[in-house]
Amino acid sequence: MVQVNTTQAGNGNSKDLPVVLVLRPPPVLKMFEDRFAERFRILKAYNSGLPLDRFLASSPQAQSATALLCYGGIAMTDGIPISGEILRQLPSLKIVVSTSTGVNYIDVSECRRLGISVVNAGDSVSEDVADMAVGLFIDVLRKISAADRYVRKGCWAASQDFPLGYKLRDKRVGIIGLGNIGTRVAKRLEAFGCKISYNSRKKKDSISYHFYNDLCELAAESDALIICCNLNDQTRHMIDGKVMYALGKHGVIVNVGRGEIVNEKEMIECLVRGEIGGAGLEAFEDEPNVPQELLGMENVVLSPHNGIFTVESLESLCEVTIGNLEAFFTQKPLLSEIMEDW
Numbered sequence: 221m222v223q224v225n226t227t228q229a230g231n232g233n234s235k236d237l238p239v240v241l242v243l244r245p246p247p248v249l250k251m252f253e254d255r256f257a258e259r260f261r262i263l264k265a266y267n268s269g270l271p272l273d274r275f276l277a278s279s280p281q282a283q284s285a286t287a288l289l290c291y292g293g294i295a296m297t298d299g300i301p302i303s304g305e306i307l308r309q310l311p312s313l314k315i316v317v318s319t320s321t322g323v324n325y326i327d328v329s330e331c332r333r334l335g336i337s338v339v340n341a342g343d344s345v346s347e348d349v350a351d352m353a354v355g356l357f358i359d360v361l362r363k364i365s366a367a368d369r370y371v372r373k374g375c376w377a378a379s380q381d382f383p384l385g386y387k388l389r390d391k392r393v394g395i396i397g398l399g400n401i402g403t404r405v406a407k408r409l410e411a412f413g414c415k416i417s418y419n420s421r422k423k424k425d426s427i428s429y430h431f432y433n434d435l436c437e438l439a440a441e442s443d444a445l446i447i448c449c450n451l452n453d454q455t456r457h458m459i460d461g462k463v464m465y466a467l468g469k470h471g472v473i474v475n476v477g478r479g480e481i482v483n484e485k486e487m488i489e490c491l492v493r494g495e496i497g498g499a500g501l502e503a504f505e506d507e508p509n510v511p512q513e514l515l516g517m518e519n520v521v522l523s524p525h526n527g528i529f530t531v532e533s534l535e536s537l538c539e540v541t542i543g544n545l546e547a548f549f550t551q552k553p554l555l556s557e558i559m560e561d562w
């Protein structure tokens with residue numbers, strides 16, 4: 221039997237509170253621990269001093285926990301995949317609360333089979349991720365990061381040439397995944413005078429943007445592809461060399477989804493051979509390891525998967541996470557349940 225220290229700041233009587241199991245603390249829990257601790261008893265597997273398997277098997281509290289709070293797929297952090305193996309070790313589990321939007325690190329079909337609900341960050345961080353996508357795109361076209369390096373290195377003062385950028389207006393942008401984030405990227409870029417088309421699982425009847433079922437066709441008709449979709453078995457490596465070849469020599473790839481949606485090796489080959497024009501990336505296949513080749517490319521803008529990390533987004537993520545947990549414990553409708561397969 222393992223007793224875990226669940227002592228929480230600002231909580232004198234945590235024993236009466238509903239238990240929430242945490243394997244690794246999500247950034248939002250670290251930032252707002254007091255708010256969580258006022259409402260829930262956080263069962264901190266990471267404080268047990270035991271290997272996870274042993275802790276889960278031997279802790280009566282873990283065995284009776286109905287809610288699991290987790291995160292994953294976001295760099296600068298070290299989330300744990302919520303595999304079928306972990307789920308099967310938690311016989312009382314009824315809900316998995318993800319503080320990430322992407323739930324590719326959760327075995328969602330096993331959750332369904334076991335009757336466990338899954339909720340994610342909902343729409344709480346979409347605005348900021350959309351801003352990041354647009355920011356990366358503008359940076360690639362207008363070379364803002366490259367210009368910053370140029371000034372700092374003294375190249376301006378030394379009268380060295382700086383290459384021309386490209387205008388944003390009139391660019392044809394193909395959005396891949398027109399959900400909460402993709403829709404916002406589209407709205408923002410429309411305001412800049414871009415022409416929007418999209419690809420998603422199915423055509424959306426209420427949307428007037430041109431829909432392409434075929435990614436190569438979308439790429440051939442676009443100056444940039446902005447990846448905003450989920451990672452799943454259908455989308456893994458769907459942006460490959462063929463799609464990039466269709467995008468063409470001036471084409472730009474922006475990825476604010478997950479690294480594995482792009483075939484990174486083929487993207488690097490295309491960039492090296494000049495088969496695409498540039499990339500703005502905040503997601504990589506093996507985060508936080510960014511391939512060495514990308515580090516030296518002036519036409520590539522890199523960001524450490526930090527699209528959601530603003531004060532405001534973490535605040536609203538805290539609200540939706542606590543809201544989902546409270547709804548679950550009081551048998552009210554969940555705020556952001558994942559309804560279909562991802």
Ligand SMILES: O=CC(=O)O
Nearest residue numbers: 294320321322528
């Ligand atoms: O990548 C960010 C998220 O999934 O929330």
